Amino acid sequence: SSHEFDMEVFSKGDYLQAVEQKVASEMISKVLYPSDSVERGRELRLIQEYFLVACALEDIFKTYLSTHDDFDAFPSKVAIQLNDTHPTLAVAELMRRLMDDHDLSWTQAWEITQATLAYTNHTLLPEALEKWSLPLFEHVLPRHLSLIYDINHRFLQTVTTTWPGDLERMRRLSIIEEGEPKHVRMAHLAIVGSHSVNGVSRLHSELVKTSLVPDFYALWPERFNNKTNGITQRRWLLQANPALAGLITETLGEAWITHLEALRELESQAQDAAFQQAFMEVKQTNKARLAQRIEQTTGVRASPDSLFDIQVKRIHEYKRQSLNLLHIIHTYLRLIEDRTTPPVPRTFIFAGKAAPEYWAAKQLIHMIHSVAEVINNDVRAADWMKVVFIPDYRVSLAEIIIPAADLSEQISTAGKEASGTGNMKFALNGALTIGTYDGANIEICEEVGEDNIFIFGLRAETIETMRRQGTYHPQAYCKREPELARVMAALRSARFCPKTPDLFSWFYNALMEHGDYYFHLADLASYIPAQLHAAEVYTQPALWAQKAILNVARGGKFSSDRTVREYACDIWKIQPVLKGRQ
Structure with a gap:
């Protein structure tokens, strides 16, 4: 809970403005994942997803750096599993932390990011495959969008090398979806930024490869695998x-x-x-x-x-x-x-x-x-x-x-x-x-x-x-x-x-x-x-x-x-x- 309160403004009689900053900051954690049918709801949802990712990575970095002086061992000490697309901002945030806060080169940061992150797809339904409009993304997270552009540019170079001249495949694979407005495809970002992609039952994992993202499977078949879900018998029995x-x-x-x-x-x-x-x-x-x-x-x-x-x-x-x-x-x-x-x-x-x-x-x-x-x-x-x-x-x-x-x-x-x-x-x-x-x-x-x-x-x-x-x-x-x-x-x-x-x-x-x-x-x-x-x-x-x-x-x-x-x-x-x- 925020403790910000502007007594000076309050004393001048503007009671609402005095608590405006406090209310705005607390709104982030009042209702998790609000309706995304309106622009304000979509913006708050994106902020919440970033808030959760940023806090998790802050804790991970703090723990890791308490026993390490560099990031050479980071992927062997840290594993981050992206459960559906909601935490996919971790790809850009991890890159930002490594490059902006710790002065790693792009190549070093990207190798660590891919080796650390893995992506689990839990459903083939559209609501689990988030897309964010570029105007909203740029408004909320401009630095992260610039990193995603860079990631996408380098990724599409790999696509071009693998399939020269195949513009349609490039369009399908791009992290940025064309349209008006353009959108960031978070599932694509998760796949590109991870070393492993899995479904949660044998049939589902096959459908991920053959129906959901067949082009990615054709590019990196070794990344795809299945992990059938399970339940804990200690709770449920x-x-x-x-x-x-x-x-x-x-x-x-x-x-x-x-x-x-x-x-x-x-x-x-x-x-x-x-x-x-x-x-x-x-x-x-x-x-x-x-x-x-x-x-x-x-x-x-x-x-x-x-x-x-x-x-x-x-x-x-x-x-x-x-x-x-x-x-x-x-x-x-x-x-x-x-x-x-x-x-x-x-x-x-x-x-x-x-x-x-x-x-x-x-x-x-x-x-x-x-x-x-x-x-x-x-x-x-x-x-x-x-x-x-x-x-x-x-x-x-x-x-x-x-x-x-x-x-x-x-x-x-x-x-x-x-x-x-x-x-x-x-x-x-x-x-x-x-x-x-x-x-x-x-x-x-x-x-x-x-x-x-x-x-x-x-x-x-x-x-x-x-x-x-x-x-x-x-x-x-x-x-x-x-x-x-x-x-x-x-x-x-x-x-x-x-x-x-x-x-x-x-x-x-x-x-x-x-x-x-x-x-x-x-x-x-x-x-x-x-x-x-x-x-x-x-x-x-x-x-x-x-x-x-x-x-x-x-x-x-x-x-x-x-x-x-x-x-x-x-x-x-x-x-x-x-x-x-x-």
């Missing part, structure tokens, strides 16, 4: 699910707490009736706890004896909470119009937050609540369906939700989810995944086995081909599948939004009139039978328990301990300190 952690420790000992691969020994218990009973009793207790929280926060009574079908994550069109909602509508119409009861009662549970300026995401939340209100107040559905949206999603709430899940919804459009970690957390807590062949779902499927996961939907390469060739026609799916047509007709009507008749119109139009960019109808056709199959398996308690136990037992790969080891060994080039050795 030991702390979040103490009853299950206790059962596992009682059965296997404590080795799994620090070496998650030790869970593989649980496979021998998967068909043991006594262990299955103990395992499912833990799940039932966790479901009862969540049901209590649901009633406290929403007023909806969810039966712990129903199948808990859970989708909790950031609200986004590509994550397709909307596809889940289409299946819920289908299930309800089957129950009410066809009088076909589902194999098991089910509670559909949502939670998550939307970015403040993301209109479609906020509309999705409104749509879920509207459908829930209709279904939860229909006595004909009372014994078979409940729909709830738990408010104020946060880590402490996730620690209650995740251990209670029976079915984990991981249903992104294939090729859009970089990895996901929620999928790992749910599986580690004994939930079965229903998901697309996307992100880390693919690797979870490989680890737990195809028989212990419910995979549906188009593959990423198929979707890309259909996009490129223009062969996806959502209306055709409705013509072929009467059940899909009925869902869309209900969506178009005010049946699920009697108080706001136009609530679903934008979504209907997006699907039926504007090409269904996220392939809802293409995947709904296989999502419905996959959901039915999951429900049928759930009616067989011993079989479900076996599959759930195997999901836990085979989750060892997805520990963040493994991920960090890979970063340390492959990118940061550091070795572990062995206990008991100097």
Whole structure:
């Protein structure tokens, strides 16, 4: 907090001006990453990103220089991992510090910068690939822009040497994007300024190379690698699910707490009736706890004896909470119009937050609540369906939700989810995944086995081909599948939004009139039978328990301990300190 206050100005009666500088400086840390829909918001966001980068580097330099007189050892003592493009200003700031503050030559500073920095791309979506307009960048960070111009000039010389006369490739690779106004491409700056570039699942890393930045991959293939995400079992099992952690420790000992691969020994218990009973009793207790929280926060009574079908994550069109909602509508119409009861009662549970300026995401939340209100107040559905949206999603709430899940919804459009970690957390807590062949779902499927996961939907390469060739026609799916047509007709009507008749119109139009960019109808056709199959398996308690136990037992790969080891060994080039050795 700033302490600046101009008493002289205050004494003259200009009270607002007296605190103006204090207010301006404190604004930087009042709200992290404000809306970038207006110029003032974009400027404040850029200032905040620089503030965080500059403070981090100040601390790094202070620590390093306390034991070193020069920068020869800097890359061997310091590793900076750029997580998406938000901290990419570190490229220019590190150069500035080395050149302006410590008088290193451009060549020396650049060698140190590239050897120190590495870049992780966490998503293929535009919001993670920042671009800053040149006028704004020059206004806020003129020295950094001059350094970026220099970096780009030297980089394009390399491009010209590699591909002489290829002006189009040069345009694609340039850090400065042409246009009116021109923009600084922060992802390009991160790649040029780093010695390593990685994605966070095997599929995602391939898409980074083949779809996102293929020209950079062609230039520097040796820089690109994969580091599949992981989660810490000490938070998401030991702390979040103490009853299950206790059962596992009682059965296997404590080795799994620090070496998650030790869970593989649980496979021998998967068909043991006594262990299955103990395992499912833990799940039932966790479901009862969540049901209590649901009633406290929403007023909806969810039966712990129903199948808990859970989708909790950031609200986004590509994550397709909307596809889940289409299946819920289908299930309800089957129950009410066809009088076909589902194999098991089910509670559909949502939670998550939307970015403040993301209109479609906020509309999705409104749509879920509207459908829930209709279904939860229909006595004909009372014994078979409940729909709830738990408010104020946060880590402490996730620690209650995740251990209670029976079915984990991981249903992104294939090729859009970089990895996901929620999928790992749910599986580690004994939930079965229903998901697309996307992100880390693919690797979870490989680890737990195809028989212990419910995979549906188009593959990423198929979707890309259909996009490129223009062969996806959502209306055709409705013509072929009467059940899909009925869902869309209900969506178009005010049946699920009697108080706001136009609530679903934008979504209907997006699907039926504007090409269904996220392939809802293409995947709904296989999502419905996959959901039915999951429900049928759930009616067989011993079989479900076996599959759930195997999901836990085979989750060892997805520990963040493994991920960090890979970063340390492959990118940061550091070795572990062995206990008991100097």
